[in-house]
Amino acid sequence: MATALVISFASILLINLVSCSEPTDPTKGFRELPLTASNNFRHDKPYDVPVTQRYHFRVDHGVHRLWVYSRPIDKPFQEGSTTLPRSEIRIQGYNYSSGVWQFEGYGYVPSRNGTSGVCIMQVLGASSHATTFMLRVYKGSLYYYRKGPIEKNIYDRWFKLNVIHDVDASKLKVYIDGVLKLEAPGRGGDNHYFKFGVYSQDDASHYMESRWKHIKILKKD
Ligand SMILES: *[C@@H]1O[C@H](CO)[C@@H](O)[C@H](O)[C@H]1NC(C)=O
Ligand SMILES: CC(=O)N[C@H]1CO[C@H](CO)[C@@H](O)[C@@H]1O
Numbered sequence: 001m002a003t004a005l006v007i008s009f010a011s012i013l014l015i016n017l018v019s020c021s022e023p024t025d026p027t028k029g030f031r032e033l034p035l036t037a038s039n040n041f042r043h044d045k046p047y048d049v050p051v052t053q054r055y056h057f058r059v060d061h062g063v064h065r066l067w068v069y070s071r072p073i074d075k076p077f078q079e080g081s082t083t084l085p086r087s088e089i090r091i092q093g094y095n096y097s098s099g100v101w102q103f104e105g106y107g108y109v110p111s112r113n114g115t116s117g118v119c120i121m122q123v124l125g126a127s128s129h130a131t132t133f134m135l136r137v138y139k140g141s142l143y144y145y146r147k148g149p150i151e152k153n154i155y156d157r158w159f160k161l162n163v164i165h166d167v168d169a170s171k172l173k174v175y176i177d178g179v180l181k182l183e184a185p186g187r188g189g190d191n192h193y194f195k196f197g198v199y200s201q202d203d204a205s206h207y208m209e210s211r212w213k214h215i216k217i218l219k220k221d
Helices: 002-012
Strands: 030-032 041-044 055-058 063-069 086-091 100-108 118-124 131-138 141-144 147-151 159-166 171-176 179-185 193-200 207-220
Touching (some): 063 193, 100 193, 118 159, 118 207, 131 171
Antiparallel strands (some): 030 207, 055 063, 086 193, 100 207, 131 141, 141 147, 159 171, 171 179
């Protein structure tokens, strides 16, 4: 019953919440591109605080920790911007307008301090929106924008995220722990790039945090 409701809801919205199958390696057939923090990571954080107050890199574990407070405690990334607070890493040097691109990363959302109402990964660029994809956390589950959940019980565990964006076919595939969880349409646009971290959304908790490691950008040749 619940499943049928979800499926009909999903098909109306032209998305497909895919259910259980064996884990696969979504990076098969893709080529990993060189990626370094100094060349390819750029931070967006509240304009009036130093990055060290909203981001920490734990060298021994290779873990990027990003956190932010809801409005009005934290400010937008630029003075005068009307966007909600964020602490995000933007992948630079790999803007794309065609082809098949992939983001891989291991994400972690701590339950402590109640992170909710937040986007933790995005594909930027679309024709009549700012984004093609948002992965959000609401109350311990992962959502495609407000739709889902696409994965439950996400707090306090590492999960592997693969997002494949086929620009030419205008399609998106999202894998959690190697299992296809979502297929969604593209949303147009000719300048795309990836971001991860925390970006406050509706119903934001006071405090929001996500952690990331083993970030890879890959491309199908
Ligand atoms: C990538 O896209 C961003 C956002 O539109 C833009 O600011 C930046 O200049 C682009 N970078 C390149 C190398 O085109
Ligand atoms: C930033 C923040 O609010 N951190 C708090 C998270 O929760 C712990 C207790 O569980 C506090 O000690 C932190 O100050």
